[in-house]
Amino acid sequence: MDCIAGVLRKPWDLSFLAEPKEVAGLRRTVRLHLGLWGLHELIDAAQLCVSELTSNVITHVGIGTPTTLAVSMSGTHLRIEVHDPDTRALPTLVSANCDSEAGRGMTLIDALADRWGVQLLADRKVTWCELETGLATADGHSGGARVTRAEAVLGLYQAARLPCTTAPNPLSVAIAEEAAIDVIADLLHWLHAHGLDVDEAIDRAQMHFEAEVELARQGE
Known part of the structure; x- marks a missing residue:
């Protein structure tokens, strides 16, 4: 990819x-x-x-x-x-x-x-x-399988904006939780491979999350 x-x-x-x-x-x-x-x-x-x-x-x-x-x-x-x-x-x-x-x-x-x-x-x-460098392109990365998987997830995020015609297969809460943790880890590898500040990204994500939770509580 x-x-x-x-x-x-x-x-x-x-x-x-x-x-x-x-x-x-x-x-x-x-x-x-x-x-x-x-x-x-x-x-x-x-x-x-x-x-x-x-x-x-x-x-x-x-x-x-x-x-x-x-x-x-x-x-x-x-x-x-x-x-x-x-x-x-x-x-x-x-x-x-x-x-x-x-x-x-x-x-x-x-x-x-x-x-x-x-x-x-x-x-x-x-x-x-x-x-x-071992890179495939001058602006590529050498982050390995985790980075590749993270980019696949980002591609799915883009595809998710299109109309969905089929329902996803249901997952148990336990399996979904493990999958979510793995996705987060992959995204952190992707940020690191692209020279970005991982700690800053986590802090920004946490701020967005807390702000959205607070807005949701205010709307209840």
């Missing part, structure tokens, strides 16, 4: 000066955005890629270099770019048996990423890598 409400993953970028003290902040920013995007399983790899690409600028271009981190979706891949103004210092990949420390960062990138490269522009160099 196609995703009813896809995850909006808009490209973003952040300018900074390439200094060791900036790396921790960049890692936190990446964690925050990927959490909102529902790409929790990529956070560790993405943080390592950002650290290595930034360290590469610090080491080979210079401390204090004006740099930009850009993160976007490239099809179903997560694309991470680091822009710097030096088109001469190109990243290199060293062999595994090389004793030199230079180039080891790109060796790690090569191991983590599905693909990587360097793009030379008139005024800057773009070193990029892409991580496989």
Whole structure:
């Protein structure tokens, strides 16, 4: 079933000066955005890629270099770019048996990423890598069976607006209660997979429920 409400993953970028003290902040920013995007399983790899690409600028271009981190979706891949103004210092990949420390960062990138490269522009160099997300589409999710079931329920909610010609099969109270609890759990998984605040959603649902109960009591 196609995703009813896809995850909006808009490209973003952040300018900074390439200094060791900036790396921790960049890692936190990446964690925050990927959490909102529902790409929790990529956070560790993405943080390592950002650290290595930034360290590469610090080491080979210079401390204090004006740099930009850009993160976007490239099809179903997560694309991470680091822009710097030096088109001469190109990243290199060293062999595994090389004793030199230079180039080891790109060796790690090569191991983590599905693909990587360097793009030379008139005024800057773009070193990029892409991580496989496992998503079916760029705005899809990887929430598993519970999320899929929750979306099926949402589809039924839409169909319920149409005229009903057949009566549903009766359920016992006990079976219906268990089914309702399972539906609620699935919906919470769906919210989480789409990068939404589960606690806020529960609070809002509770507020709606209590307000409607109160209105019903007033109308009695």
